[in-house]
Amino acid sequence: MSMKVHTRQVDGITILDLSGRITLGEGSVTIRDAVRDVLAKGSNKILLNLGDISYIDSSGIGELVSAFTTVKNSGGELKLLNLTKKVHDLLQITKLYTVFDVKDDEATAIASFTK
Amino acid sequence: MADSTTSRVSFTLDSSLDSVNKIELTAEQIAQRAGFDEDTIPHIAMAVREAAVNAVLHGNSHITASFETTSDSLIIRIADQGPGLDPDKVPDPLAPENILRGSGRGIFLIKAFMDEVNFRQLHPGTELTLIKHRMPAQPGT
Numbered sequence: 652m653s654m655k656v657h658t659r660q661v662d663g664i665t666i667l668d669l670s671g672r673i674t675l676g677e678g679s680v681t682i683r684d685a686v687r688d689v690l691a692k693g694s695n696k697i698l699l700n701l702g703d704i705s706y707i708d709s710s711g712i713g714e715l716v717s718a719f720t721t722v723k724n725s726g727g728e729l730k731l732l733n734l735t736k737k738v739h740d741l742l743q744i745t746k747l748y749t750v751f752d753v754k755d756d757e758a759t760a761i762a763s764f765t766k
Numbered sequence: 767m768a769d770s771t772t773s774r775v776s777f778t779l780d781s782s783l784d785s786v787n788k789i790e791l792t793a794e795q796i797a798q799r800a801g802f803d804e805d806t807i808p809h810i811a812m813a814v815r816e817a818a819v820n821a822v823l824h825g826n827s828h829i830t831a832s833f834e835t836t837s838d839s840l841i842i843r844i845a846d847q848g849p850g851l852d853p854d855k856v857p858d859p860l861a862p863e864n865i866l867r868g869s870g871r872g873i874f875l876i877k878a879f880m881d882e883v884n885f886r887q888l889h890p891g892t893e894l895t896l897i898k899h900r901m902p903a904q905p906g907t
Contacts, residue, residue: 675819676783709816709871717868737808744878745871746860 654678673711695727702733
């Protein structure tokens, strides 16, 4: 199953609800394009909701890192929401869990962005 | 003479993402049949996927995959015809200077999820051998 992105706005934060697989040639390009679109529209506070991501490979992890650095370099913030156990474990193994700001609750995540 | 090999399958595919998906699915099915537990099967499938992705990205026209189930291990070999890979020159993705790189975690994940990983230089190409041991049988089972 390829990846799908649904974009919504809550209190000035752009939430990207992702579902499916983030792998080479499937979701990785989709994430890159979605984040680029958000930045092009002038928003740089992004919450990636990974609750419905069923699978992620090293290319997908790399794409999350690239999105993080792209948004950070633009002066914005990118945070992760609702990690599945598989994604959580992968971020732990790759020591990226502490690089990302990871949240379990949407309201808490929204409130944590710099106003 | 005793033969510990219980089954073996191998195939050659064109170098494409469709082939990666097929090899990953085959790994998952064979790991299931070999009796690995539900936590280990996705790890094996991911390691094999990463090896196949490397073969597609750095290889040439086709890749070869073989799966061998023995009495104590699952042995997977993924080979390409690319310029070759020196595993000692792969940067450590956990090093602070590499942690924010957008790529370079595939080999690391393969090593994290498999019990043994061996590289063999072909001429041309690289063969990765991934080995996952079955859990030793419990006494009385």
